[in-house]
Amino acid sequence: MADELVHYEVRRGIATITLDSPHNRNALSSQLRRELREHLSTAAKDDGVRVVVLTHTGPVFCSGMDLKEAAGASAGDQGVNEFPAILEQLWTSPKPVVAALNGPARAGGVGIVAACDISIADVKATFAFSEVRIGVVPAVISVTVLPRLLPRQAHELFLTGETFDAQRAKEIGLLNAATDDVEGEVRRYTDMLALGAPGALAATKQMLQQERSTNLGKVFADMLELSARHFGGPEGQEGITAFREKRKASWVPAED
Incomplete structure (x- = not known):
């Protein structure tokens, strides 16, 4: 049986969901997608969970779709069909979801960041909508990203695929905080969210x-x-x- 790629832990009403697939930069493989969906469903149904924190192991938060799995796949068979369900789970979760990034996010990973209610990243984290550079369109993630971004910056960054830093991500609406103390900032937000009914x-x-x-x-x-x-x-x-x-x-x- 394959080792678990997404871990789930609940402590003091906070469900922590951890992406743990550093060998492929936490890419959205079929196994990781399946486990992430299962844990998000568990958190949503648990009355004891007040807040969800989505974080990661390794130096990268999420590099987007697993391109090794997607290579040679036919249209509609690259995992794209189930990825909207993950973004929708995050977006519509009855529990506030906080993303905690200690490293970069790319493509689908940025879509996940945008789908969370609160997103906090290390000041050294970077972001990019890299889809056009490999011949695909950032279509699915646009559903969660575009409501967050300023329109002019959305056009620029979607079309160029340029890498941008955490400070700019905050300025254009993708992040709530760019900090050198991600753990402390996450704790500050979860403490505040736990005060809400x-x-x-x-x-x-x-x-x-x-x-x-x-x-x-x-x-x-x-x-x-x-x-x-x-x-x-x-x-x-x-x-x-x-x-x-x-x-x-x-x-x-x-x-x-």
């Missing part, structure tokens, strides 16, 4: 991703209904009570 976080993610009507009255009516539902719901009432009683809400994980 699970249902409220899931509903807020859904609200952020939905298309808005051009009818302003309808938008306000929908948002008023959403707000009222959560104010009057169990989480809202518990949060208000905890605030008044100057205590932590029931969903906040206990300290070690």
Whole structure:
């Protein structure tokens, strides 16, 4: 049986999913894709999981599709067909997902970074949409990347395939932080996210991703209904009570 390429661990409500295929720079091989999907599903279904952290071993976060597997494959048989499901799992996860990069991301790896809610990279990490340089199109990843990037920079970087650094990735909207202390910054974000109520976080993610009507009255009516539902719901009432009683809400994980 092949060794596991993606590891899963839960501690204090944080599910850590670790890509562990350094021999091919954590490329999206069929095994890695399958295991990643399984672990993302496990985290989404586990009521004890509050936040998901996606990280890696080795010097590279993710180099994109496994080109050795793709060589000689027919159209529609290069793993591309199931990759959208991974990006959709990340994008629609009811639990906030934090990407932690201690190294570069390329192509599909950048799509994964964009699909996460919060992405943090080492200042030395680099990025590139390298697809056009090998004769393919960054089509699937555009679904998660384009909502993050400024339009002018998206055209430049998609068309040239140029490598860019973490600071620029932050400036154009791909990253939340470029830091020399990835672990500390991840911990800062996960600590903040754990303060949010699970249902409220899931509903807020859904609200952020939905298309808005051009009818302003309808938008306000929908948002008023959403707000009222959560104010009057169990989480809202518990949060208000905890605030008044100057205590932590029931969903906040206990300290070690």
